[in-house]
Amino acid sequence: MPSYTAPTKDMQFLLHDVLKITEAEIPGYDELERDFTGAILEEAGKISSAVLQPLNTIGDTEGCTLENGVVRTPTGFKAAFEQVKEGGWPGLDMPEEYGGQNMPYVLGTAVGEMFSASNQAFTMYQGLTHGAASAILAHGSDEQKNTYLPKMVACDWTGTMNLTEPHCGTDLGLMRTKAEPQADGSFKITGQKIFISAGEHDMSDNIIHLVLAKITGGPEGIKGVSLFIVPKFMVNEDGSLGARNGVACGNLEEKMGIHGNSTCVMNYDGATGYLLGQEHKGMRAMFTMMNEARLGVGMQGLAQADAAYQNAVIYAKDRLQGRAVTGAENPDGPADPLIVHPDIRRSLMDQKSFTEGARAFILWGATMIDRAHRGGDADADGLISLLTPVIKGFLTDKGYDMTVQAQQIYGGHGYIEEWGMSQYTRDARIAMIYEGANGVQALDLVGRKLAQDGGKHVMAFFDMVKSYIKENAGQDDAFDRDFIEPLKAASKDLQAAGMYFMQNGMKNPNHALAGSNDFMHMFGHVCLGLMWARMAKTSADALAAGTGDATFHETKLATGRYYMARQLPATAMHLTRIQTGADTVMALDAANF
Template identity: 60%
Template sequence: MPVYMAPLREYRFLLHETFNMSQYAALPGFRDAPLDVVDAILDEAAKLSEEVLQPLNQIGDREGCKLENGVVTTPKGFREAYKTLVDGGWPALVADPAFGGQGLPNALGVIFNEMVSSANMAFGMYPGLSHGAYSALLHHGTEEQKKTYLPKLVSGEWTGTMNLTEPHCGTDLGLLRTKAVPQADGSYRITGTKIFISAGEHDLADNILHLVLARVEGAPQGIKGISLFLVPKYLLKDDGSLGARNGVSCGAIENKMGIHGNATCVLNYDEATGFLVGEENKGMRAMFTMMNEARLGVGLQGLSQSEAAYQNAAAYAKERLQGRSLTGPKAADKPADPILVHPDVRRMLLNAKAFNEGARALLVWTALQGDLSHASDDAIVREFADDMMALLTPVVKAHLTDRGFANAVEAQQVYGGHGYIEENGLAQFVRDARIAMIYEGANGIQALDLVGRKLAANGGRAVFAFFKRVDDFLAEAGKTEKLAPFVVALSAARKDLEAATMWFMENALQNPDNAGAGSTDYLHLFGVTAVTFMWSLMAKAALEKLDGAAEDKSFYETKLKTGLFYVERVAPETALYLARIRIGAAPLMAFGADEF
């Protein structure tokens, strides 16, 4: 039976010691998050995740969601768990107080979401998607729409979805066919079919607010003619209560590889009543507000499955007896040694452990930038924060999900044949993790977005700002002898990243295939560099504690050893990524179609 324990000590180390969140105490949102409040929130979130959600994870995987007579039911226990979530006020954690939210920093929100996703990824998608819908309406909805719909989304009484994909188009949304016909009362009639709609229909909430991309009749072709519409499952009466069922229905639940506890639906719109969100033909701008938030959430899912898989594999490796240590028996009183003694088992476990801690730091740091982009009263701080959010969103989404899936597979490998048996839970972590590499923009698309759009934005301002932040750290850290391994590794990674960036600037314009051929390698080069930076920040914080009067010295000593593993074993990968990038597109494009 798999288990999960929220890494509370890790969260506190990041918030209180590495990033010193209290330095922002005077800013909006942070004012209401003093250390004692943050710690209490973390404790309660851990209880919810460990005691309520994790026990339902395998149940949801086995039972899945069921569609009967147009009604979707979620697995046993999900409705009660969702009520517990809502009663605890968790959907309101980081939402705007003007609509019933608590207004706390999003850095706390991503930590809460990591716990929920680690405990039960399929369940966590229901409130996760609702928050994305909330964000889209908050930034692009009319005042009347906000007043009508946001309080219910914030409370969790209603949930939300995002409807992009159609049967004939995936990432290329310019091909969508769902149409919107204007009505005399200002509403629109929405007709079309959407697929792969997570949490598209369920029995957890009284109403579901679908955000739907469609094309108004006569609008331009391609993405320039796409608009965004709010299509409620139930229309509202004048007093705000639920009225008639709208013309949207679930045609099927997808039979998929993982996340069985989440209802991934085919939704059919048959002249459903919809309301324009934002301006006509500006739907992609509004939807990207939702998608960018979702992409950070998906990166979080990659980390969460890596963490859950690692915790179980590490516990198994300490207990499973098989073979003897290469340097002689370590458990002479037993018939064999625990498999943890074997270097290759340790390699797999430490790959996950070092990644999890570094990736978590990157996720929290990025979320803090998002908070500062809104809350800071310093224009320079806001600009840097905005740039980092834009630059790092594809990196967090793709790097964390690729590595998270790989770590789940290696954790399954630690179990040997027992990892292939469903009851032990590792197979579910692998299956659930796999989707995170695909949805909200497949990882290859994230890489193209990074190389093709994010690097060039504002004349490369964001990537050079990242370089400067790293350089400032290196200049200071170089004065501390004990940080030398981290300084050396970060300097080398930063040098490789800059060399790759300049190579694209020199070679991508003359042959765009060069950018496409090297984009995934560049994204992971950036990811490893960013995580190496995070490890360097954590090492500095840990050394400061060890040089002081820290009580929990073993925690900081282990933190440093884990960081050394990452910078010595993983960070050198940047040289390989750079070498691949410099080869260019020729080896890939040399083949004719008939040679595949």
């Protein structure tokens, strides 16, 4: 069975040595001293490894069951959920007035990676509650906040997001779920929603569904969509639970993975709902949560990749097969461990350099969210808004690839369920799809975010890269050669791609959109390249100063060199593809596929 070790040391390095959070001048960050974050991460790591990880295989094997409308979660899930609640983890970054601990989002993200890596299906129950609570926090009336948030922050009540219908996912303007206004100001919600994660289960007293629906008589299409709070059990004025509402789970989906999470068909049959935010502004209410939710999904890509990588390393050191071509390294044994073989190394370095680079990118992104939300910094908000589709799309595409590579190291043992490596790929696969399929992320990036506010944010991104290069180049030849030059080249590729879009996208937008997937990937590489340069510089400085753990810093530098040499040059290929435009992509009549 797989194991999981929380990467607390790497996280501490990132938070304190690279991002220097206590000096970041973001409200709340001054409290995040090294010992304090260390204690929290250690505790989160313990519950991840000892409680959540052992349930990961059980959740996959048992899955959820639906009987007479009741969904049963896998053995042990409810007890573990109680432990997580008792530890106060669900409210870590929620406001104190609703029972939370008011920690910054960056800390919630670090903890979230551990929880997700040890048990993604389980962690989604609290993740969706967090998302629904954030929506109520942002758009709810005081009464709504007081009614729902204390229970949701504690996870006594869990939450869901109801967007998709059988005939529409991305294009929510096609939605059919109706909301009939009632005399008392409430609405009767009728319709069917599908793919509702945690839609029904046995781990909480109540479930608060956030449901997108169209108020009868409102505008057509996406402009007529509103957001509603639909509790599973009605809530009495004194906060106690009342009658069952007209919402029920009609079916559980059989899925490729995340079996431990109940993915429900939800039927709304005149269910009582309460408008959240303004009429017909449901999409706006959804979008305020999007950046956080998508960053959270990007984090899942990294989390599954790291968990799979950790196990692949253990196997590669343990499994004896063949001899090193440069001479036996385990001469007294019957064979050498897999890890002596260059192509196994290549695969492990792909995984390691991705995972550590992605972790830096995610935590840096979380500081941007804190800077925007806690500090009211509009530039940070614009920058993270630009990068959100990159974080979501690139990290989940690559994260999935890495789970496949980790599985591959096991040979045939990777294909049988007994070893648990198949689950990592099956679970990681969903992150490329939900919260907006990665093709939609690429479209969002190229079709919307690039030009947002007159291209201001993408220019700010390039300025950030240029400033970094200017400040750090020319001090050390090896650093220039290994980090600065590759970063420069990749950044130049990215700029050339943007230029191609500007010059050709105006006359035919397909010239830009046909390259959207490549652009998202090259953008991701440049971001990870920048992160690796920053990490490497930090480690090089520490080594020069003789501070910290020399082996850790040398390993960090070597891993960074690998990324810059072997991964970052992918930008040139993406640029080549982009510059061929839309002609070959759009050449065929639909009938000729």
